[in-house]
Amino acid sequence: MKKFINDVDNLLAESLSGFQAAHRDLVKVHLDPNFVTRAEKPKNKVALISGGGSGHEPLHTGFVGYGMLDAACPGHVFTSPTPDQMLAAAEAVESGQGVLFIVKNYAGDVMNFEMAAEMLPFEHATVITSDDVAVENSTYTTGRRGVAGTVIVEKVVGSLAETGASLAECKALGDKVNSRTASMGVALTSCTVPAAGRPTFELAEDELEMGVGIHGEPGRRREKLRPADEIVADLVTAILHDLKPAPGSEVLLMVNGFTGTPLMELYVLFNAAAKLLEQQELKVVRSLVGDYTTSLEMAGASITVCLLDDEIRKHWDAPVHTAALRWGR
Structure with a gap:
């Protein structure tokens, strides 16, 4: 295992300290318990809080800022944050209008x-959030997993x-976006949790894991490596089977990398997915790749499709200013 680490036990604290040093105009990092808030606390708005295990950056800390989250609670690598983190974060950012938690569907979270x-x-x-169409249940979840579609929910x-x-209005929109969003991923290699020091699973040089989860959970099947177009066709077919969009629907297409895949290859995947959606008479009017x-x-990627309407499109386009996502401001 080769990683830039001083001490596994201090990895999260050191990473969070570096995150604050790089983005102190946007965020404030709190340690013991660990949580991240906006540098300046907004007033008179519903406070949005999310969180989950570290190792999925920029989710969720990278999305703290104007137009997205008010706070994020990072657990240790692939480990749920604890209730005391969430409670401390909520008390720090609540401004009289209540708190909305946005939670990926993993049992611990x-x-x-x-x-x-x-x-x-x-x-x-x-x-x-429960956008992963790969499996209905796994050892990590009760029901579908929350994956890259969570970013769309947090933004909108x-x-x-x-x-x-109001709090009720924010929750209703979040539930709507989740219901109109579906994702599926594929892995070419495993990842290595620093504390474990060895890959989570093994794949041969000519194998891939179709439907893999963001913690390396098993997918739908293990199979031989194929051309990108064929892999994307399987992912998009599963997504559209779930969403059942009407012809002429406008969609947001997101191709999300798991970190080990070059941007060049992510655009190959986007190109293939966009062509398939257009063949199904769907209009790709918004996109996100990275x-x-x-x-x-x-090494791997996921594809996410969100069915847009006027409300979702308006709030997707609205200004956002975070460490990892920013436009219009």
């Missing part, structure tokens, strides 16, 4: 956010919250 919510002294609600709901919308929901150094 859901349980710990629920425990934190029970202790909150103010109004709160939760949106659970984050915009709505900036307008002064590393947004990662898995340490895993």
